[in-house]
Amino acid sequence: MSSYESEIAAGTVVVLYLDQCHLIWDDARGYIWGPSDQRLEIPIVNQRERQTYYGAIDALSGEMTVIPFDEANGYWTMIFVEYLRQQYEGKRLVLCWDGASYHRGEEMREYLEGLNMARKREDWWITCVQFAPYAPEQNPIEDVWLQVKQYIRKHWRECTSFRQVIALFEQAIETLRFDFEKLRMYFPNLQMI
Numbered sequence: 548m549s550s551y552e553s554e555i556a557a558g559t560v561v562v563l564y565l566d567q568c569h570l571i572w573d574d575a576r577g578y579i580w581g582p583s584d585q586r587l588e589i590p591i592v593n594q595r596e597r598q599t600y601y602g603a604i605d606a607l608s609g610e611m612t613v614i615p616f617d618e619a620n621g622y623w624t625m626i627f628v629e630y631l632r633q634q635y636e637g638k639r640l641v642l643c644w645d646g647a648s649y650h651r652g653e654e655m656r657e658y659l660e661g662l663n664m665a666r667k668r669e670d671w672w673i674t675c676v677q678f679a680p681y682a683p684e685q686n687p688i689e690d691v692w693l694q695v696k697q698y699i700r701k702h703w704r705e706c707t708s709f710r711q712v713i714a715l716f717e718q719a720i721e722t723l724r725f726d727f728e729k730l731r732m733y734f735p736n737l738q739m740i
Contacts, residue, residue: 551641552734554639555606555607555734558638559638559639560638560639560640560641561605561606561607561635561638561639561640561641562605562606562607562640562641562643562733562734563603563604563605563606563612563631563640563641563642563643564603564604564606564643564644564686564687564688564730565601565602565603565627565642565643565644565688566602566644566645566686566688566689566692567599567600567601567602567619567647568599568600568602568692568695569597569598569599569600569619570597570598570599570600570712570713570716571596571597572596572597572709572712574696574699574700574712574716596709598615598713598716599615599616599617599618599619599623600613600614600615600616600716601613601614601616601619601623601624601627602614602688602691602692603627603631603642603688604687604688604691604725604730606643606687606730606731606733606734607734609724609725609726609730611691611720611725612630612631612634613720614627614630619647619649620649621649621652621653621654621655622654623649624649624650624652624654624655625654625655625658628642628655628658628673629658632662632672632673639670639671639672639673639674640672640673640674641673641674641675641676642673642674642675642676643675643676643677643678643686643733644675644676644677644678644686645677645678645680645682645683645686646677646678646680650675650677651675651677655675659671659673659675687727687729687730687732690725690727690729690730691725694719694723694725695716695719695720695723698715698718698719698723699712699715699716699719702715
């Protein structure tokens with residue numbers, strides 16, 4: 548990724564860390580007390596009450612883009628990536644994400660092939676970089692999801708319905724500042740805008 552540093556600094560390439568967050572009713576409950584020598588299991592009562600969010604955080608500015616979707620799949624991934632492309636019109640994007648099947652599935656491959664067709668690899672509109680398998684600690688947006696869910700848990704008394712859990716999630720996205728060291732771990736020499 549260091550090959551992009553001058554273009555990132557010039558603003559012609561934008562690096563985005565992407566992931567999905569699946570918000571469920573039980574995210575309002577964070578911790579329980581029990582004997583330390585026993586594993587406690589709490590059943591999820593209603594798994595249908597869930598909301599999927601697609602999110603991206605700009606590696607340089609820390610700016611967040613979060614949009615609710617029906618679910619996480621190839622179709623919605625393609626829609627979200629196209630939305631990002633329009634938000635950063637005229638700029639090349641480097642998308643850093645995990646190896647979810649819908650990130651590398653047929654719909655995304657066809658979309659990227661069509662978009663980048665007849666362009667040299669170094670001039671692609673969108674380049675995807677995959678983090679190591681089963682390594683969420685490599686993706687800075689995971690820290691965003693953690694902060695947001697901690698915010699929800701701090702306000703658990705307000706959560707008498709799943710609608711209120713969603714409202715707290717969206718309030719946290721709008722009010723919390725997501726500026727942490729991990730955000731710049733891949734580009735330590737670049738200054739935030």
